[in-house]
Amino acid sequence: MTLDTNSCGCAGPAPVSGPGFWKSGGWLLAALPAWIALYLGLKPMADWLAFHAFGLQPGSRLGEAVAFFVYDGPKVLMLLGAVVLGVSFVQTFISPERTRDLLAKHTGAWSNLLAAVLGIATPFCSCSAVPLFIGFVxxxxxxxxxFSFLVSAPMVNEVALFLLLSLFGWRIALLYTVTGVAVAFVSGWIIGKLRMEKHLEPWVLDIPFEASTATGGPRGFSVRLELALQATKDIVGKVWPYILIGIAVGAFLHGYAPAELLARFMGKSAWWSVPLAVLVGVPLYANAAGIIPIVQVLLAKGAALGTALAFMMAVTGLSLPETVILRKVMRPVLLATFLGIVAVGIVLVGFLFNVLM
Amino acid sequence: MKIEVLGSGCAKCKLLAERAEEAARGLGTEFTLVKVTEYPDIVARGVMSTPGLVVDGVVKSQGHVPTVAAIRELLR
Known part of the structure; x- marks a missing residue:
């Protein structure tokens, strides 16, 4: 399989090596005060850099754009690093096996809701999608x-939430989370109601199977910390260029670009823009970090919020590589039903926002 | 000793295979290392999150790549 090399956070090498407990623990203890000091000093440093070192005029368009960039760029990256480290550490305690065992105890709509919510926090990588799917079923x-889990896990995750929060504020982050979970919840519930078990590939239910246990996961503080550090390095190392580009575009748009460029095509008045955005977004694949700068541009240039969020959900939640992988376990009818229901759900979310906001 | 590395072939699985081999060589015992890449075979061994490490039929680690030192402990 080469499909999964760029489709999930597990693509990069994840070496867990190097410092033991005291060394990495000590490193953290020293890093924390340094992190706080640096964070608090960002604003004066950015102003000094823009208005003193570069000699730009405070209040001028260029000056403010540069000051915004040299402040916001490091700020978002520092916050991202801290958040991913914390979340990755916590995630070493949450295994898909435990999520699965919890879900197996429930039925009906409740199981869908639980699956959609647990999908936010459970570590998931699309290269594990097939064993995970079979293990669950x-x-x-x-x-x-x-299905609720499969929709929610890639679409609503900690990196997406954090980036939405830091770039667009808590309101949009919350809206995205709630509606993302709702789409996962409802589409999984409908698929359950349709009783489509017979459209699974037969081998899924026939092959010899052994229920894996949660054993074999990481154990011990030092191992968890190393894994978390490695995950942070991987994620931040992969997404920082996207974030900086996004912020640079944001800084530029601060004063320069005409804000109405996309309004005609992606504004509220063009109702067809939502289904179009989803149609374009489904085959594309990018993770949340890659798509958010684009969303930022769309919004800044006059796209309606619902249209932009629907685009983001379509890109992160559904993708061609994942479809190809899932085809191994489900027949075309089920696969098409799944894609169709989720896509329609995302379109409805887009319309809802465009009407409400 | 039979070491199996389970995974569809993403970067983490390759890394796990390399480390398992290094750890096993360090122990000096006889071993065979097999990469299990087909989904039915992975599932049959009771692993849901790849990459997985199975030694003589027992799941030793899954969902992450342990250090060489940690793998050495798992192989003992």
Missing amino acids: RVGVPLGAT
Whole structure:
């Protein structure tokens, strides 16, 4: 499989090596005060850099754009690093096996809701999608709940939430989370109601299967910390160029670009822009960090919020590589139903926002 | 000793195979290392999150790549 090399956070090498408990623990203890001091000093440093070192005029367009960039860029990256480190550490305690066992105890709409919510926090990588899917279904997680999880896990995750929060504010972050979970919840629930078990590839239910246990996961503080550090290095190392580009564009748009460029095509008045955005977004694949700068540009240039969020959900939640992978476990009818229901759900979310906001 | 590395072939699985080999060589015992890449075979061994490490039929680690030192402990 070469598909998964760029489709998930697990693509990069994840070496867990180097410092033991005291060394990495000590490193953290020293890094924390340094991090705080640097963070608090960012604003004066950015102003000094823009208005003193570069000699730009405070209040001028260029000066303010540069000051915004040299302040916001490091700020977002520092926050991202800290948040990903914390979340990755916590995630070493959450295994897909535990999520699965929890879900297997529930049925009906409740299982869908639980699956959609647990999808936010459970570490998930699309290269594990097939074993995970089979593992869920075979131990008795309802098919609908399995789908709720599959939709929510890539679409709503900690990196997406954090970036939305830092770039667009808590309101949009919250809206995205709630509606993302809602789309996952409802689409999984409908698939469950349709009773589509017979459209699974037969081998999924026939092959010899052994329910894996949660054993074999990381154990011990030092191992967890190393894994978290490595995950932070991987994620931040991969997404920083996108974030800086996004902020640079944001800084530039601060004073320069005409804000109405996209309004005609992606504004509220063009109702067809939502389904179009989803149609364009589904085959594309990017993770949340890659798509958010684009969303930022769309919004700044006059796209309606619903249209932009629908685009982001379509890109992160559904993708061609994942579809190809999932085809191994489900027949075309089920796959098409799944894609169709989720796409329609995302379109409805887009319309809802465009009407409400 | 039979070491199996489970995973569809993403970068983490390759890394795990390299480390498992290094760890096993360090122990000096006889071993065979097999990469299990087909989904039915992975599932049959009771692993849901790849990459997985199975030694003589027992799941030793899954969902992450342990250090060489940690793998050496798992192989003992």
